[in-house]
Amino acid sequence: MILSGDLSQSHQSFLNSICLTAFAGTNGGLTLMTFYREKQMQRLIVNKSN
Structure with missing residues (x-):
C-alpha cells in the first residue's frame, strides 16, 4: 500500500526530473x-469553478 506521503514524494521527484530534462x-x-x-x-x- 502506498502512503500519500510517499506518493507526493515520488510526484515531486518526477516533476524535478521533468524540470531537469527541460533545462x-x-x-x-x-x-x-x-x-x-x-x-x-x-x-x-x-x-x-467549485
Missing part, C-alpha cells in the same frame, strides 16, 4: 513540461 534542452522534456503546465491550468480552472 537540458531536450524536446521531449519541453513537451512534458508543457503537458504538465496544461494539466496544472486545468486543475486551477476546475478549482475556481
